[in-house]
Amino acid sequence: MRSSVSLYDALAATYEDHFAAPHRKAYDDLAWEACCEAIGTSPGVVIDVGCGVGRWSRRFLGQGHRVIGIEPAPRMSERAACLQDENFTLLRDRVEQVTLPAGNVDAVVAMGSLQYTADPAATIAHCAAWLRPGGVLCVLVDSLFGLVVELVRADKGGEAMERLYSRRGVWRIDDQEADLHLLDVARLGSAFVQAGLEVTSTSGLLVGASLIGRDDLVSALNADYDRQLGQERVMADFPELADLGKQLLVIGRRTA
Template sequence: MSDPMRPPASPHRPRAASPGSDPSRPRASLRTAVVREVVQDALDRRAKATGRQALEVLDTGGGSGNFAVPLARLGHRVTVVDPSPNALFALARRAAEAGVDDRVRGVQGDVHGLFDVVERGGYDAVLCHGVLEYVDDPAEGVRNAVAALRPGGVLSLLAAGLGGAVLARALAGHFTEARQALADPDGRWGTGDPVPRRFTAEQLTSLVEGAGLGIGAVHGVRVFADLVPGVLVDTQPGALDALLELEAVAAELPAFHSVATQLHVLGETPGT
């Protein structure tokens, strides 16, 4: 009999970090490790399928290049669309310092006016990370992101998870706010909540499927990282690598999607 808690074998399963690989790695890597692995794997498959090592990537809301610059280091050409001039300035400086300014282009804009600044159907992959929480119409945002894809392209969608916020407020003793988040249609715990909107995994997959994509994978991100006291990770030898391993395994398990701080959906177009 199969173990319902064991993650199934999957080409989308993120690779866990190698224990002891870099003791100086910042704790911030916990916030992006799973998503970086999934995106890189998806781009590797796309490169193999197309025979092109340098792919065209669009990063909507990409800010200062947390994803764009590492992808450019891998040889891909990345266009970052962001409404903030300051973020785009930081992106240009970061790309220059990394020696990839010839492969990174920043343009001012947003996902709703996406085709005022980029072409339709021109990208092998579109990243839409931390965007849907802040737009007026998430469904339109996803449709625009999908319309920017080439046939066979992939969408990487990352958004705030409802369950993680509810759990965090409850563990902090803010029980009324936790209940408010559960009842609120946008998943907000009160007027002081800095996040305008949160999602369940079902809501995000519905948005992706509604835009015409299939679901390649769903991952819970920061399942444990935001709940573990920083002092435990920073002072115990090997704790960071162990936590990264735990996050990688839990990311694919549906049982943990409902308590993740963020949710990641990989959408695939026909022909992927």
């Protein structure tokens, strides 16, 4: 697989602006709501896997948590280092290479980073080992079936079948490309269970992208963001629709 490090380095300077796009802001808002509900409000220790420029780390710090950010892309980590908070520790390495004491943290979040690792299931087990009993793991990935539906709607049946059978995607930004794993509810949930976690919620974020198409979804968000987000929030509450989301969010808890 082609590494995502160069692509993320190229995005570093404008990464905050990247989430100004309505559909990215929408899934980010939904994911944040769900993760905060799962993690709770009591200050604890949170590991932010693939913390990027520190977008979510900054929010967790604002809630009183101590945060360990993990980021392998040099330019991204340079910006995250600017947080300069005594409760923030930055580890500039790939998550697979990070060694931390087992059973010590309250939550691990991996928002869009797990899919770029060599073996997502092994990485889930690696991250789960850091959790104390009752600790929470939140993972957001691109949805295999959501992408297949999007490609079929765009009359790209050949590419849709390629993605379906290979279970791999490609993210392109200008002249940069990175490969990623495409996951579904069954495989992601199975990886959680094998890692000793109880799956507490499974959500498809931006199911509307499959139902009405991404362009129409963006138009709806631009026309009335709160109304469309509310509709997406309702659909995210139905696990049966999860594989239709543009993103898939799975949350699990470490059993005693």
